[in-house]
Amino acid sequence: MEYVLGIDLGTSSLKGIVMNQEGSVEETASTNYITFHPQSGFSEQDPKVWIEAFHEVLTELLAKKPALKENLVGISFSGQMHSLVVLDEQNQVLRNAILWNDVRTTEQTQKITEYFGDELLKITKNIALEGFTLPKILWIQEHEPDAWLKVRHLLLPKDYLNYHLTDKMTTDYSDVAGTLLLDMQKKEWSTEILKEFNIPREYLPDLKESNDQTGILNHEIKQKYGFEREIKVFAGGADNACGAAASGIFDEEMAMLSIGTSGVFLSFEKNVTSDYNGKLHLFSHVFKNGYYSMGVTLAAGDSLSWYKNTFAIDSTFDELISEIPTSSEGLYFTPYISGERTPYADSKIRGSFIGIDTRHQRGHFTRAVLEGIVYSLKDIQVLMRNVSKKSFTKIVSVGGGAKSSSWLQIQADILNIPIVCLKTEMGPGFGAAMIAAVGIGWYDSIIDCGEKIIEYTEPIYPIEENVKRYKKLYSIYQQIYPATRSICHMSRN
Numbered sequence: 001m002e003y004v005l006g007i008d009l010g011t012s013s014l015k016g017i018v019m020n021q022e023g024s025v026e027e028t029a030s031t032n033y034i035t036f037h038p039q040s041g042f043s044e045q046d047p048k049v050w051i052e053a054f055h056e057v058l059t060e061l062l063a064k065k066p067a068l069k070e071n072l073v074g075i076s077f078s079g080q081m082h083s084l085v086v087l088d089e090q091n092q093v094l095r096n097a098i099l100w101n102d103v104r105t106t107e108q109t110q111k112i113t114e115y116f117g118d119e120l121l122k123i124t125k126n127i128a129l130e131g132f133t134l135p136k137i138l139w140i141q142e143h144e145p146d147a148w149l150k151v152r153h154l155l156l157p158k159d160y161l162n163y164h165l166t167d168k169m170t171t172d173y174s175d176v177a178g179t180l181l182l183d184m185q186k187k188e189w190s191t192e193i194l195k196e197f198n199i200p201r202e203y204l205p206d207l208k209e210s211n212d213q214t215g216i217l218n219h220e221i222k223q224k225y226g227f228e229r230e231i232k233v234f235a236g237g238a239d240n241a242c243g244a245a246a247s248g249i250f251d252e253e254m255a256m257l258s259i260g261t262s263g264v265f266l267s268f269e270k271n272v273t274s275d276y277n278g279k280l281h282l283f284s285h286v287f288k289n290g291y292y293s294m295g296v297t298l299a300a301g302d303s304l305s306w307y308k309n310t311f312a313i314d315s316t317f318d319e320l321i322s323e324i325p326t327s328s329e330g331l332y333f334t335p336y337i338s339g340e341r342t343p344y345a346d347s348k349i350r351g352s353f354i355g356i357d358t359r360h361q362r363g364h365f366t367r368a369v370l371e372g373i374v375y376s377l378k379d380i381q382v383l384m385r386n387v388s389k390k391s392f393t394k395i396v397s398v399g400g401g402a403k404s405s406s407w408l409q410i411q412a413d414i415l416n417i418p419i420v421c422l423k424t425e426m427g428p429g430f431g432a433a434m435i436a437a438v439g440i441g442w443y444d445s446i447i448d449c450g451e452k453i454i455e456y457t458e459p460i461y462p463i464e465e466n467v468k469r470y471k472k473l474y475s476i477y478q479q480i481y482p483a484t485r486s487i488c489h490m491s492r493n
Contacts, residue, residue, distance in 0.1 A: 001067070004074040004440060006433030007054065009158050010239065011035070011080050011099065011261065014053035016061050017426055018068065019433040021442055023453030025426055029060040036096060041103045044096035047085050047160050054161060062225060069226050075165065075217065076210075076436035077236030078243070078428035079158025081178040084136040087153035087160075094147050097157060098136045101298075103339070103347055105135035108142070112180065115196055123193065125177075125184045127278035129345060133179035138197060154203045158236055166215030166233045169205040174241035176207065177283035184272050184284070208235040210286035211439040211446070234439040237286035240264060240294060242431030245286050247396040247422060248454040250447045255384075255392045257377060257411065257419075259401030263300025263335075265380035267390060269293050276387050279343055280380070286435060287446040293388075295342030295380030300373045301400045303335040303351065307369050312362065321404050323363040324370065327469075330355045331364050333372035334480050336488075343379050344481060348492045352484055370407050374414045375477045381415055394418045394459060398425055405460075413466035414474065418459035 003026070006017040015030040033049040036042075062068055082100035087093060098104075112120065112128040112135060121127055128135065133156070141148045155163065156179070159171045176182045176189075181204070183190040189204055208214060217231040236242070240258075247256045249268050258264040269282065269291040276282060280293045299306070304317070312320055337351040353368065384390045395417050401407055402421045412419040426433075434449045443449035 002071050002073045002440075003065075003068055004076070004433050004436035005061070005068075005072060006429045006431070006436060007057075007075065007077045007158075007161065008239065008242070008427060008429030008432060009050055009077060009079040009161055010428075011101070014050060014057055015427070015429045016057040017429040017433050018061055018065055019430075019437060023437070023449070025424065025430070025433075027061055027064045028426070029057045029064070031056045035099065039104070043099040043102040045083075045099060047093050047097050047157070050157060050161055051164050054164070058225065070228050072227060072231055073229055074232045074234060074436035074440045076234040076432045076439065077158040077162060078239045078241075078432040079156060079161075079175065079236065081156070081175060081238045081240065082131050082133050083157050084133050084140075085155040085157060085160045086140065086147070086151045087155065088150045089152045091153065091163075094150055095140075095144070098139070100131045102136070103130045105130045105139050106347065108135040108138040111138065116193070119192075120180070121278050123183050123190050124180050125272065125282040126180065127345070128180060129341065130347065131341075134181055134193070134197070137199060141198070152203060153205075154199075155205060159205055162214055162233060162236070165217055165221060167218055168215040170208050170214040170235055171205045172208050172210045172212075172235040172237055172286070173284040174210055174237040174286050178238060178281070184282070209288055210235050210237040210241075211435050213439060232439065234436050236432050236435055238283065239428040240266060241283065241286045241292065242428035242435070243398065244268075244292055244431070245434055245446050245450060246426060246428060246431035246454070247398055248450045248456075249292065249396065250450060252390060253393045255381070255395045257395050257397045257401065257415075258399045259300045259373065259397075260399045261300070261302045263297035263373060263377050264294055265377045265384075266292055266294040267384055267392070276383070279383055279387070286431065293384065295377075295383060297335060297373065297376040297380075298341050299335050299338040299351070300376070303333075303337055303373055304369055304400070306337055307366070311365070318404075320366050321370070321406055324367040324406060325363050328364050328368040328371055329359065330357060331360055331368040332473075332477055332480060333365075333368040334477070334484070335369070335372050335376050336481075340376070343383050346485070348489045349481065349485055350488045350492075352480065354480055370410055371414065371473075372477070373401075374411050375474055378414055378474060379478075392417050394420055396456070397421055398427070408460050409463070409466075412460045412462045414470045416462050416467050418461050420456040420459050423455040423457055
């Protein structure tokens with residue numbers, strides 16, 4: 001039996017998934033690492049911890065599955081999007097990586113918008129936001145000029161790990177779609193953007209399809225672990241694209257709802273000409289000529305974690321959710337505790353509880369948080385429906401939101417679409433393993449792989465009575481953002 005290894009380089013941890021030729025997961029391992037916040041709004045990691053985490057995970061997997069030494073044949077990656085790694089002429093890390101959730105780059109984002117205007121949207125299919133990679137490059141140019149003078153390579157996180165394994169600097173289309181440096185239609189680095197911001201083309205890695213081979217595992221690592229075969233390494237993909245692949249999002253009648261730290265509502269797109277005018281992200285998928293649109297709620301699961309840690313530190317999530325009543329009885333929560341991205345792109349807006357009454361107990365507040373998170377994701381669903389007339393037949397719920405039957409019913413009722421879950425949910429790392437399996441030749445394509453190995457649970461259907469009630473409540477929720485925006489902006493100026 002041969003095996004492939006999918007590596008997910010996430011924001012808080014690195015995970016490894018071993019898949020066999022039959023598409024079954026045989027072993028998993030993971031390890032956490034820390035994020036630095038040297039100033040308010042800053043979010044950084046030392047890329048060296050990703051390398052250490054990879055070796056720790058690989059060591060654990062080999063202890064669990066010694067047969068990997070003889071029969072591991074392929075490795076691929078999923079990775080956190082947008083984060084910036086800078087290397088010098090000797091290919092050494094110059095500074096901590098600036099992460100996707102770092103918001104120091106408001107001025108640089110405004111500058112990009114002023115310079116390019118609507119042309120940026122035509123080239124990249126996205127508008128400039130603090131989370132993207134290009135603003136981080138400009139920030140280093142302006143605030144750390146000595147470091148910029150030493151920069152010779154610009155990489156995304158998973159591609160830095162790929163370099164460690166293969167000594168090759170490459171990337172894939174799904175990941176670079178989130179940099180604001182890619183011409184999406186031409187499928188090449190944008191010469192106009194690079195020229196405008198004085199970024200030499202030679203600083204950027206070669207572009208690959210996700211299942212393209214980037215190299216082989218280098219001799220030093222192969223010898224260290226005693227691998228017997230030549231191990232092929234493949235480009236991999238962005239975490240959301242890999243998560244979509246692992247969820248089987250391959251046609252326009254399906255959507256993925258992912259509730260992790262952030263919340264994502266994601267849908268397949270047939271071509272790159274879909275026009276959301278920058279209100280949604282449009283990125284390349286992990287297979288050739290495939291695309292997906294997505295909106296992001298910045299603090300989805302993070303809102304629930306904040307709520308628990310602030311008001312119910314001694315309770316488990318299961319205990320909290322078990323307390324929720326059938327209705328929040330006029331209590332609303334907006335999950336804007338870290339600002340918001342879709343549909344408002346507002347870094348200054350903040351969350352709120354609205355409608356607090358003497359009859360409200362802790363369970364009502366918990367339910368309001370759960371409902372508010374789903375309302376914010378419904379905003380994205382409505383945007384897709386209004387712009388592209390999408391009508392979904394089912395939604396695949398993944399992440400923390402898929403672990404509670406009560407929360408799943410809330411999702412079905414608010415979104416008014418049947419909700420399914422994955423029988424075996426492994427996240428973006430499973431998508432990375434799928435990419436390696438396709439690269440090795442076990443399957444003809446990512447779609448072929450997904451259709452053969454992905455299985456869903458029985459649907460949770462909307463309850464008509466609840467749907468009618470939530471329709472009215474959602475119309476009130478939609479009024480909270482415009483009503484609170486000026487207050488939040490004034491308080492943060």
